[in-house]
Amino acid sequence: MNWISSAFTIFKKDAQIELRTRYAFNMVLAFVLSSLLLIMFTLRAQELNPTPKSGLIWIVVLFAALSSLGRSFISETDKNTYNLLRIYGSGSSIFAGKLFYNLFFSLVINILTFGLYIFLVDLAIVSWVAFYAIILLGTAGLSSVSTMVAAIVSQADRKGAIFSVLSIPLFIPLILLLTRVTKTAFVGGLKDGFTNDFAALIGFIGVTTTAGILLFEYIWED
Numbered sequence: 001m002n003w004i005s006s007a008f009t010i011f012k013k014d015a016q017i018e019l020r021t022r023y024a025f026n027m028v029l030a031f032v033l034s035s036l037l038l039i040m041f042t043l044r045a046q047e048l049n050p051t052p053k054s055g056l057i058w059i060v061v062l063f064a065a066l067s068s069l070g071r072s073f074i075s076e077t078d079k080n081t082y083n084l085l086r087i088y089g090s091g092s093s094i095f096a097g098k099l100f101y102n103l104f105f106s107l108v109i110n111i112l113t114f115g116l117y118i119f120l121v122d123l124a125i126v127s128w129v130a131f132y133a134i135i136l137l138g139t140a141g142l143s144s145v146s147t148m149v150a151a152i153v154s155q156a157d158r159k160g161a162i163f164s165v166l167s168i169p170l171f172i173p174l175i176l177l178l179t180r181v182t183k184t185a186f187v188g189g190l191k192d193g194f195t196n197d198f199a200a201l202i203g204f205i206g207v208t209t210t211a212g213i214l215l216f217e218y219i220w221e222d
Contacts, residue, residue, distance in 0.1 A: 003096075006089025010097025011104075014072070018105065025105075028068045032113050035060045036120055046121045054186040055179045057117045058138075061110060062171055065142045068105070072098045073150040091217040095151060099209070102143040110139050123186055130185035130194070134178055137201045141174045144205050148212030151219060170208070177201050 018024055039056055040046065048056075076085060085094050114135065117123070125131050149167040181197050184190060 003093045006093035007097040010094055011100045014101040024068045028064050028109050031067055032064055036116055040120055050187045053121050053123050054182045058175050058178055065146055072102055072147055092213050095213050095216045099147045102147050106143050107139045110135055126189045127185050130181055134181050134185055138178045140205045144208040145170045148208055151216040
């Protein structure tokens with residue numbers, strides 16, 4: 001119960017800060033809107049075939065994640081409040097609280113992004129099961145990688161640059177998997193072999209989350 005309470009305290013703190021300032025939300029929303037409009041007017045996405053249409057959305061989601069989710073631990077060190085986190089509990093509970101907040105924040109952003117994108121490019125959903133899966137698993141994957149990398153680079157100089165350099169190679173296999181599942185949701189529907197992609201996504205999320213907890217425990221005790 002103490003572990004859950006500590007994780008919830010961290011989640012609540014970050015959520016209250018964001019609700020009070022709305023800095024990250026407004027920044028990401030402006031980025032998403034401008035990116036979608038750029039795709040509409042430069043690539044004429046509404047005239048593309050469904051297959052490239054289904055993949056373009058992850059470019060927007062990826063860079064939106066890079067611009068916001070990396071702040072989870074970096075903001076603590078920038079404000080010199082990192083050591084205050086030790087009051088609330090163990091390293092794993094701190095990491096879990098940050099991860100839950102990133103999950104919640106990115107889920108809201110991704111739902112808005114997909115809703116706007118589907119409306120603007122007139123994209124039909126073929127499989128609702130696959131669509132819900134890409135929203136949930138994509139959000140979990142992006143959040144797990146971002147939280148893990150942010151925890152690693154939180155004590156380094158030039159954190160923003162290091163975060164992007166370390167996270168993009170980890171995002172590449174995730175985006176490739178998500179693109180295939182997105183094609184299932186918007187183009188092909190559920191076919192034989194689709195479970196392999198879902199299993200790979202779940203495995204990726206499990207590995208990155210576990211690695212993040214283990215690495216952060218080392219950083220926490222250092």
